[in-house]
Amino acid sequence: MFNTSISGIRGAQKYLDTTSNNIANANSYGFKKSRAEFADIYANSVFTSAKTATGMGVTTTTVAQQFTQGSLSGDTGNNLDMAISGNGFFVLANSENYETTSEVGDRSYTRNGAFELNKDGFIVTAMGDFLQGYDIDTEGNVTNLDIMSTHAIKIPSDTGAPKMSSKAELIANLPAKAESLGNFNSETATSPFSSLTSAMTKFDPKDSSTYTAATSQTIYDSLGGAHTLTYYFQKDHVNKSTVAAAANDGTALSTPDATIWNAVVYVDGQPVDIVDGQPFKPADPSSISGETLYGIQLAFSSSGKLVEEGGTVTGQIPATLYVTNISSADTTHQAPDGRTKYALSQAMGGGVDKTQDLNINLDLSQYGSSKFSVTNVSTDGYATGILENVEVDDNGIILAAYTNGRTQPISKVAMATFANPQGLIKIGDTQWKQSINSGDAAAAQANVGMAGAIKGANLELSNVELASELVDLLIAQRTYQANAQALQTQNTAMDSIMSIR
Structure with a gap:
């Protein structure tokens, strides 16, 4: 008789304790509320009538965790704060060298980011x-999706390594109405692509009247040093009778009224040769010891597009800057006359990679304008950067x-999911461990499957609803009082029986 009321008091106390714990953690990030669940106690023998048997009280079957989604805090101002919008868990370990151990059971899981x-x-x-992460490639793809392969995530404190430029692009329009400087020797040349050592004789980078247009872009050496690559364009006119002659390979040009442009490149004010380039003589021989400078000769058809040797109309011309030779036997980076003086590395200065090549893609047009216009310049290199x-x-x-404008993926936050999250074992600090009831942790990724997305600079708030918990608190209190009153009533009845004489 007394046991029924006592079990009710115990159940009410459990209800009260569970509700109080929920209320106490209403402000705990990633906390998941619990719910006390009860069942009646019933016992009956074969000699007892089931019709008249009463229950024997109540028992607590479980305190079930409720893994419903908590609200997100909004921008916290801390980029390392993370919130999961979904069913996943962050993976933790108590050592930075945890990847060296095989005890996967030592990992813990949390929703507190x-x-x-x-x-x-x-x-x-x-x-x-330690928050655990997966190794990733340069594209951000996980290389080994396994809980055993996760490791502590370290933010690098050093500078971002530079990358020397290997490609550069210039997209521009050369002015068709620009004045011709008339350097092309139409009487002696058989083609606008022949070797013209007399061409560009008036060119001097210090005298803007000797070239039509110029533009620059920044390139980088192997040490991350920035250098200025400057293009100089000089408009030259080719008359119709000259261009109508056969090209070097014996093929007649399809556009006899083509216009020739001469182009050379300088790096940090120093001339740099173009591989298989056109030989030019500068106006000031003393600037390069009187030697020939190798540049590019461009032919434009009446459509404003480039014409390659042989008459093919194209929109782009590739070029490669020279690099310093290791030996005279290395003909890869030699000018036609074997000279390698005007190399890219020499113009960049000492200490840089002498094998650096720079492939330049010139995407040029010549349309009806009196002004030179640049649409885009780009390179694949970048300088040294400091973590920002x-x-x-x-x-x-x-x-x-990094301060050089580059972003580098460091790691991907490891996540885990469970077949039965309610079976996880609480270990405090808003953390859980897997158990037989929860099933093994399944490796997961954000935005894949049921794991959910990760919101940076956010935190998941407790899923406790104070209004509901306060109501439950009142119910638990009333239940406790009612069972205590039932116990007192039973005691009074026993006193009455005991006082019968």
Whole structure:
């Protein structure tokens, strides 16, 4: 008799304890509320009538965790804060060298994404546990999707390594109405593509009257040093009778009224030869010791497009800058006369990679304008960069941003899912461990499957609803009082029986 009321008091106390714990953690990031679940106690023997049997009280079957989604805090101002919008968990380990152990059961899991950096640059929780990540390639793809392959994520404190330029592009329009400087020797040349050592005799980079247009772009050496690559264009006129002659390969040009442009390149004010280029004599021989400078000769048809040797109309012409020879036997980077003085590395200065090549793509046109216009310049190189910022995208990729404008993926935040999250074992600090009931942790990625997305600079708030919890608190209190009253009533009845004489 008394046991029924006592079990009710115990159940009410469990209800009260569970509700109180929920309320206490209403402000705990990533906290998941619990719900006390009860069942009646019933016992009956073969000699007892089931019609008249009463229950024997109540028992607590489980305190079930409720993994419903909590609200997101909004921008916290800390890029290392992360919130999961979905069913996944962050993976934690208590050592930065955890990848060397095979005990996967030592990992823990959390929904609390309030992370920070420790003194060694690792991303950790407030309690010092290490956030785990996957190795990724340059495209951000995971190279090994397995819980055993995760490792502590370290934010690099060094500078971003530079990349020397290997490609450059110039998209521009040369002015068709520009005045011709008339350097082409039409009487002696058989083709606009023949070797014209007399061409460009008036060119002097210090005298703007000797060239039609110029533009520059920045390129980088192997040490991350920035250099100025300058293009000089000089308009030359080819008369109809001259261009009508056969090209070098014996093929007549399809557009006899083509216009010739001469082009040379300088790096940091120093001339640089073009591989298989056209030989030119500068106006000031003393500037390059009186030697020939190799540039490019461009022919434009009446359509404003480039004409390659042989008459093919094209829109682009590739070129390669010279590099310094290692030996005289290396003919790859030699000018036609064997000279290698005007090399890219020499113009860039000492200490740089002497084998650096720069492939230039000239996407040029010549349309009816009196002004030179540049649409785009680009290169694949970049300078040394200092770490400036770290952020996390929705796919869980941690990106390091450097002062040179580059972003580098560092790692991808490891996530895990479980077949039965309610079977996870609480270990405190808003963390859980897997159990037989939860099933093994399944490696997951953000935005793939059921894991959900990761929101950077956000935190998941507790899923506790205070209004509901306060109502449950009142119910638990009333239930406790009712069972206590039932116990007191039973005690009074027993006193009455005991007082019968």
